[in-house]
Amino acid sequence: MKSSKVANLPSKFGLFKIKVYKSGQKEHCVVFRNDLDELISKGEAINVRIHSECLTGDAFGSMKCDCGEQLASALSYINEHGGALIYLRQEGRNIGLLNKINAYNLQDSGLNTIEANHQLGFEADERTYEAAEFILADLGILRINLLTNNPAKISALKSVQIESRIPIKMPENPYDKEYLRIKKEQMGHLL
Numbered sequence: 001m002k003s004s005k006v007a008n009l010p011s012k013f014g015l016f017k018i019k020v021y022k023s024g025q026k027e028h029c030v031v032f033r034n035d036l037d038e039l040i041s042k043g044e045a046i047n048v049r050i051h052s053e054c055l056t057g058d059a060f061g062s063m064k065c066d067c068g069e070q071l072a073s074a075l076s077y078i079n080e081h082g083g084a085l086i087y088l089r090q091e092g093r094n095i096g097l098l099n100k101i102n103a104y105n106l107q108d109s110g111l112n113t114i115e116a117n118h119q120l121g122f123e124a125d126e127r128t129y130e131a132a133e134f135i136l137a138d139l140g141i142l143r144i145n146l147l148t149n150n151p152a153k154i155s156a157l158k159s160v161q162i163e164s165r166i167p168i169k170m171p172e173n174p175y176d177k178e179y180l181r182i183k184k185e186q187m188g189h190l191l
Contacts, residue, residue: 001134014075030087031084048146049168052088066180074147149189149190
């Protein structure tokens with residue numbers, strides 16, 4: 001995996017650093033606070049959010065999911081408490097944007113997120129976390145406090161010690177109520 005140099009990233013959430021990693025055609029990135037190396041050298045568990053790309057939620061503010069709100073909340077948390085956010089280019093639980101929008105169309109017809117993915121020939125969740133583990137290793141992060149509600153992320157990370165899970169719950173709205181119910185009841189999310 002190739003990587004970029006580290007650059008400054010001033011944002012509305014705080015002053016961060018950013019580094020990009022390229023694996024095949026996908027470019028993932030990590031955003032972190034300036035004091036990350038200091039926290040790592042002290043042996044502290046690092047607050048980490050592994051966030052999979054969601055163009056509709058992250059950029060367009062879709063209310064069909066809680067992704068954009070989770071991204072904003074995680075960046076605010078990391079700005080306040082230190083840590084890193086790994087942004088993985090795994091749109092639509094890694095089925096791609098075109099298939100995600102086709103899944104949205106099926107959801108508009110009454111299917112839930114899992115049923116829509118299955119109708120399109122995909123598993124409920126196609127994401128993997130090898131890129132995140134590579135990024136954590138590259139940064140020298142061995143112990144983390146993981147900002148997640150997803151038990152699959154917890155069990156997928158083998159190369160780091162997870163000291164604690166930090167919930168990242170967003171209030172439901174009329175458009176994502178069913179989505180959150182399915183995540184909790186059928187995917188085991190800790191909501």
